[in-house]
Amino acid sequence: MNLSLKYRVLMIVVFAIFIGVFLYYYGTKARQEQAVAEELREYSYIAREYALDAIYKSTEFPVEVELYPSAHTEAILERWKAISDRYPELDYPEAAIEARDWIEVHKSFEDTDLLNGVIRKMYKDATVTSEGLGVSYITLLDYIFYQKYEASNIEDVVIDLGIEPSREEE
Amino acid sequence: MKKKKVIMVTMTIILLIVICYFAFQFVNQNQDIEDAIEQEFRSLRIYMEEIYAIEFLDDDRAMVFYSWAHPDFSNFGVMELEKTWRGWQFVEAISNRMERKNAWLKGVYAEITDHAILRGPTWASVDKIVIITDDGREYTPELGKAERQIWYLILEDEPFEEATFILYDSDGEVLREEVLQFDLNS
Numbered sequence: 507m508n509l510s511l512k513y514r515v516l517m518i519v520v521f522a523i524f525i526g527v528f529l530y531y532y533g534t535k536a537r538q539e540q541a542v543a544e545e546l547r548e549y550s551y552i553a554r555e556y557a558l559d560a561i562y563k564s565t566e567f568p569v570e571v572e573l574y575p576s577a578h579t580e581a582i583l584e585r586w587k588a589i590s591d592r593y594p595e596l597d598y599p600e601a602a603i604e605a606r607d608w609i610e611v612h613k614s615f616e617d618t619d620l621l622n623g624v625i626r627k628m629y630k631d632a633t634v635t636s637e638g639l640g641v642s643y644i645t646l647l648d649y650i651f652y653q654k655y656e657a658s659n660i661e662d663v664v665i666d667l668g669i670e671p672s673r674e675e676e
Numbered sequence: 677m678k679k680k681k682v683i684m685v686t687m688t689i690i691l692l693i694v695i696c697y698f699a700f701q702f703v704n705q706n707q708d709i710e711d712a713i714e715q716e717f718r719s720l721r722i723y724m725e726e727i728y729a730i731e732f733l734d735d736d737r738a739m740v741f742y743s744w745a746h747p748d749f750s751n752f753g754v755m756e757l758e759k760t761w762r763g764w765q766f767v768e769a770i771s772n773r774m775e776r777k778n779a780w781l782k783g784v785y786a787e788i789t790d791h792a793i794l795r796g797p798t799w800a801s802v803d804k805i806v807i808i809t810d811d812g813r814e815y816t817p818e819l820g821k822a823e824r825q826i827w828y829l830i831l832e833d834e835p836f837e838e839a840t841f842i843l844y845d846s847d848g849e850v851l852r853e854e855v856l857q858f859d860l861n862s
Contacts, residue, residue: 543719543721546719546720546721547721549721550720550721550722551721553751553771554745554751557750557773558773559770559771559772559773560769560770560771561768561769561770561771562720562755562766562768562769562770562771563768565716565719565720565766565769576772576773576774577773578750578773578775579773
């Protein structure tokens with residue numbers, strides 16, 4: 507092949523541009539896909555935890571998911587508010603709940619030390635012993651989110667504190 | 677000589693395109709919808725799911741009825757898929773939270789793309805359901821069975837806000853009558 511130098515340089519430049527564009531495209535796409543996966547994971551987690559109804563309009567970039575509270579969401583919020591009224595250190599983010607920004611709402615549960623403090627105080631105030639029951643912030647989360655009484659005596663605590671009506675009244 | 681070369685190259689390219697087209701067709705025809713559904717669940721980050729029914733609206737549209745989430749599968753979903761040149765693709769999905777606890781039957785109204793759907797959980801012992809609306813219309817919803825059971829109805833006429841549901845067992849005996857209300861704005 508007898509190509510002029512100019513022609514060869516041009517070919518190399520065109521080739522380099524091609525590769526550049528290709529790499530850039532795939533790099534962006536890979537990052538985008540990762541962000542999409544992360545976002546969808548978060549939506550699925552929040553929808554499950556807060557018993558939300560969800561409409562998935564797009565699962566590709568840009569992700570489009572709408573979340574709406576269900577009747578069970580209201581029950582979760584009621585339990586949460588009742589505890590927060592008595593123990594204000596457990597934040598009840600009214601504004602974020604009003605705005606239905608559930609991802610922001612969930613940040614209130616990030617600090618597990620604080621949650622551990624709340625549950626300890628609850629047991630202390632109710633003069634119910636938690637000995638040997640492995641009570642921790644998970645007990646509190648189980649109660650707020652699932653109204654789960656098992657594996658602890660949290661039911662006695664919330665009844666004693668007047669957060670839940672006593673069993674006879676039901 | 678040069679002309680021959682150009683023709684050769686053009687022919688090769690055309691041949692490749694034709695082969696690609698048929699390969700795509702072949703892969704598409706043989707794509708198992710259940711694999712596609714599985715993949716969509718993964719991309720929605722939904723684990724622990726149960727599929728009750730796959731309803732084909734026509735050759736290239738399908739609705740999948742499922743429920744998801746540990747521990748009691750209380751999030752009831754319906755997902756619409758469309759067959760395109762890339763195979764089955766996600767169109768839209770809706771998920772509603774309904775708890776089965778102590779209820780014979782639950783139900784919600786939802787709109788997905790241009791379809792109105794009523795659906796909800798019911799006991800596994802229910803074998804047939806008849807819906808009677810206040811204005812006298814009668815429907816027999818489909819039942820979708822997996823480990824648990826749901827009922828669903830793809831509405832083709834006007835939606836209704838309230839209806840009586842008559843639940844029958846496998847002997848045709850009436851198990852129960854329930855009145856359900858639907859919020860048409862959700």
